[in-house]
Amino acid sequence: MIYLLKAGLLLILYLLMYLSFGSLILRQCKTIPFSFAKAIAVGFFVYFGCFQLIALPFTLLLQPLHILTYVWAILAGAIVIFACVINFKQWVEYAKHWYQSHKHPLLIVLLGFVILECLFVCMSDSLTWFDSTYYIGVVSAAIQTDTLYQIDPYTGAATDILNFRYALATLGTHSAVFCKLFHIHPLIEMKLTVGTIDVLLSNCIVYEIARTIFIKKRYLWYFIPALNILFVFWFYTPYSESLFLLFRGYEGKAFCGNVIIPMAIWICINLWRDIQNKDYWAMLFVLTFSCNTISMSSMVIIAVLLAAFLLPTIFLEKQYQRIWTLLICEMPCLIVCLIMLLYRKQLLYIYI
Numbered sequence: 001m002i003y004l005l006k007a008g009l010l011l012i013l014y015l016l017m018y019l020s021f022g023s024l025i026l027r028q029c030k031t032i033p034f035s036f037a038k039a040i041a042v043g044f045f046v047y048f049g050c051f052q053l054i055a056l057p058f059t060l061l062l063q064p065l066h067i068l069t070y071v072w073a074i075l076a077g078a079i080v081i082f083a084c085v086i087n088f089k090q091w092v093e094y095a096k097h098w099y100q101s102h103k104h105p106l107l108i109v110l111l112g113f114v115i116l117e118c119l120f121v122c123m124s125d126s127l128t129w130f131d132s133t134y135y136i137g138v139v140s141a142a143i144q145t146d147t148l149y150q151i152d153p154y155t156g157a158a159t160d161i162l163n164f165r166y167a168l169a170t171l172g173t174h175s176a177v178f179c180k181l182f183h184i185h186p187l188i189e190m191k192l193t194v195g196t197i198d199v200l201l202s203n204c205i206v207y208e209i210a211r212t213i214f215i216k217k218r219y220l221w222y223f224i225p226a227l228n229i230l231f232v233f234w235f236y237t238p239y240s241e242s243l244f245l246l247f248r249g250y251e252g253k254a255f256c257g258n259v260i261i262p263m264a265i266w267i268c269i270n271l272w273r274d275i276q277n278k279d280y281w282a283m284l285f286v287l288t289f290s291c292n293t294i295s296m297s298s299m300v301i302i303a304v305l306l307a308a309f310l311l312p313t314i315f316l317e318k319q320y321q322r323i324w325t326l327l328i329c330e331m332p333c334l335i336v337c338l339i340m341l342l343y344r345k346q347l348l349y350i351y352i
Helices: 002-026 036-060 065-101 105-123 130-145 171-182 186-213 218-234 241-247 252-273 278-294 298-316 322-344
Strands: none
Touching: 002 036, 002 065, 002 171, 002 186, 036 065, 036 171, 036 186, 036 252, 036 278, 065 171, 105 186, 105 218, 105 241, 130 171, 130 186, 171 186, 186 218, 186 241, 186 252, 218 241, 241 252, 252 278, 252 298, 278 298, 278 322, 298 322
16 A cells, blocks of 8 residues: 555656646746646656756666666756746646636546546556566666666576667666655556556647647637547557557657657647747757657657658748758757667677
8 A cells, every 4th residue: 555655646746847847948938838738748858858868877887776866866856846946836826827717517527537547557457568577677677786777677687788779768767766766666656657647648748739729719628638538448459559558658669659759749730830939949859859768769750750740841931941950859869860770780889
């Protein structure tokens, strides 16, 4: 029971951290109005972008987990406290305004659907054993041995080289940090807390997409996310993102399909309306900078998606200078692709 309580408290803490990081960024974006859903979604990427700046050097330099845990706890705690102090008044005012102006019967339906989806994710069994064993096992191995990606979770033996395919994605490292910090088992944290985070972020982004497209039709802000939840339950196959969301929500691929790609689409929709908007271009760079550390599947998918979505608009609007802006935003994905190519060709290794 104490583990379930810790999982719930950790869920609240994660949401507070995302809200804090996102609110700090949105304060600097004059053309992007604030909302809790937007701040949490944006804050998720800002948070992991900052986390990788600390976690990757620790991983590549073969440093122990406990030092990373203390360093990140201090840094993240300081940022969250600072954000709460300067944004608390804005949060309270927005909450009052939202409650007065956004009341709608469909909102209750949507919240009920989200709760049911979260409960299903927490109570369902995973349909795979191979990937689940690795992702949960690598976090358990990190906690037990105080190392980062230096132990093969299948055999328990020390590895000869650092596996870039997993070591460069810090989603598991983040789970190891907080499991060690709060003394919670990785299976509980990843299955319950991280899986629920995946669901909540996915719905936040779909909600923002609906708000962006249907500006004056408020009932569609709630109807579209509710319809999306029904679609998730109706259409999950081994080849759809729905299966990952419902049964494997703690894996990076689940975040890629249900959080990263929809977030990229939402930003592109806003850039279609104003290709010159510097705030959304900056947000796009934050996305590409952090998406690969959440899921290595993003390095090609997001690069191709952005080119396919934005190049036609750039040419139609005759804003050719934005090709260079797009290239800068693509650069983090291209760099990771190059690193993985060198690793696959056995030209870039870190020996343990």
